[in-house]
Amino acid sequence: MSIITTLLVTAAVTPGPGVGASLDATVAALQQAPGQGRQRGQGVPGGPGGQTPPGSQQQQPPxxxxxxxxxxxxxKKEGVLNTYLKDETLQFEIPTSLLGRDFLWLTNIKESPRGGYNGSDAGERIVRFEQRGDKVLLRLVDYSIVATGEGADAAVAVKQGNVMPVVAALDVKAKSKTGGLLVDVTRLYKTDVPELSAKGSLGGGNMDANRTFLEKVNVFKSNVNVEIFATFTSGGGQPAGGGRRGGFGAVGGGPSNTAVVSHSLVLLPEKPMMGRLYDSRVPLFATGFQDYGISKLGVKSYEFVSRHRLEKKDPDAKMSDPVKPIIFYLGREVPRKWRAAIKAGVEDWNVAFEAAGFTNAIKCLDAPSEKEDPNWSAEDANTNVIRWAALPIANAVGPSTIDPRSGEVMSNHIIFWHDILKLQTQWYFTQASPSDPRSQRLPLPDDVMEKCLEFVAAHEVGHTLGFVHNGKSSSTVPIKLLRDPKWTAANGTCPSIMDYARFNYVAQPGDGAALIPKVGIYDKYAAMWAYTPIPHATNPWMEKQTLDLWAARQVDEPMLRARNGFASYDPSALSEALGDDAIEASRLGLLNLKRVMGYIEPATVRLGEDFEDLSETYGAVFGQLRNYVGHVSANVGGVVETNYLGGRGGDTYTHVAKDYQKRSAKWVMDTTFETQGWLVPRSITQKLGPTEILNRVKGLQSQGVNSLLQTARMTRMLDNEALNGGSAYSVAELMADVRANVWRELSAPKVSVDVFRRSLQRTYVNTLVAKLPSTASDIRGYATGELKLSQELLKRAASRAADQATLDHIQDLQQVIEMALTHPAPEAPANAGFFFLNGIEEPKDNDGCDMFSEPVGWHLSKSGR
Structure with missing residues (x-):
């Protein structure tokens, strides 16, 4: 999950002379540097605002x-900034003591037009008020570039090359007796100031000031909240979505979009929390900055991990309550039926914080009612809140707002979309229902759904605590432990709830194993690493030795290992996977899918209703099978990555053993090349479509062929051959194994190829033909050779065809191959088709927490979902 920019992972940097002593200078530089650091998913500042329109006369200030x-x-309302409201005019009284101080300006959509969703982020930025003569300037601040230590000259260069943009110049209307500066800020809220506008989340149109009104103004000790009832003209159907999530659909449907937009302006702490330096072995979200101080050898990049400010009430005690616990509120719109489950998911993290020495560290409360507190706001930048959005989206996200000076988490706005219920139903039914007979009829029992939502809530809260997706975790668990009632009861199904390991599809009926993930072994360890105070350290660099020792435990304790996200080249870092043996885990998973197919109809078909539920659930079964195929095929040409650092462990990259690669290829062929009759029963396919059987089988065959013959996979295999010679599973061996299966019918005295196998053979030929335009590697040569061998086999078999359909098929494929070899198509342009990251089939990082299930390796280029 949410969150939410791509993390810049840097090697640990040992500071040079004076670096430790320069922390105060670092903090000072961060406090005074222009602009903002960005946590993944934060809004991106727009262009310059507050400009004088072309051709207009510069007016003299009053x-x-x-x-x-x-x-x-x-x-008048008194608070951090006194506010003065009259009709549609809003004035701020800015104390001179707050000039130059950093404020966080957070914009959210409180109420959205159709197609948007409440709680969506519409931008975050750090701003300052500065006086310039008879004006107050509002300026954007950027903390990504600093100069510390002895780099006075570099500091000048940084300042000269990083001027803070002026968002607006506001006339000083009056001065209070205490020196406060009175400015009219109405236009910051009621006109389209680019840096502050929410229009990107509302279709992209411009704000209409005549149809925009001040809705509510609340002032508190550290923040000012302003709500506006705003109307935007149509932006031509641009996609919806705020700074974190976009593209779910077009907002609104007409020429205008109206929404309630919340702006929360919060004063950041004068003294930032001490940051903790990022370590890729225990990956957390992080905010980075570049240091140009001349006391270092060139520019250095540092990152502070994202953490809440937890301080012990009793610093000397081994276990202590925090001075200020982390408190989440359930938004008023969260369904009452699911509140207890979501609260439980939040508070499940207390066991992890105990590993860091904190008791009662995190709580979840109901939001006060309108009557109890009319000024309470879910959009408040000081509030951690869980929202429920009425949109047919099967997802949830857990984004955070970060103080870029230190990595401190300022607030979190988790969103559950309504169809998360549908997604949990499909996952649990296809993965776990064989071991839970109560769930073999839909809908799921309420207590089962409560446990599913508790799991989702705990995962999303984990993101807000700083934890990224741990793609390594599930692969560290032996298969036998996943079937062990005692181990799974104590640890759940995975060492980290932050992995995309869903429900226990490995467990078999009668095992009695637990089926749902929980805050696990790694999560407790990561919380210890991130949140345990290190009393002797007075700056981040003084913590490094201790943090390194804690991280080094991973060398001997595999369940403490982590990877930031997933990689389809690494079979130990896959989404939707369980266990340390993909072949065995997938075999057991298939047994469960066969059981599911035995009761899928009575579970989903109801008297007098259509077959929509059957169709969706049947599709989920296929999706689960495709996941298993992806998990096993990843071992062919697979490279296991273990994040060892210098002096901490052995080789970082290890090729999967030859025998296991060969067994994996056979499993994929046996599963996808052969027609799985149990998967396409007539009783189901005849209810769902006129070509349901062929389309389903062909899709599975295509995955098997394309996966095994993937160019990036074979490129890694060539690398393995060059490194390990005969001990590697070679491309030639893989090609021979695939060829033997695809053309096995052609050796019979009478050749007959059924409709399913004809589809497989056609897919195989087309896949090889598609590789001919490539000139990037030896893969073209292998493809050419296989096509020539195939052409010869087809030629020999043509005279032995037992039926007309087989003969037509053979002759057609001969013609396709001949045309491809004699008239190859031109090479496709770079980056066409599937998205490959640096030549490796790795998906783009999504914005937020993507709870969707998707076959491994089947990732199209996308901007986020």
């Missing part, structure tokens, strides 16, 4: 008037 006159008939 002369300051008496303060009392300037605020006469205005309603």
């Amino acid at each position: 002369k300051p008037v008496d303060f009392e006159t300037a605020v006469k008939d205005f309603t």
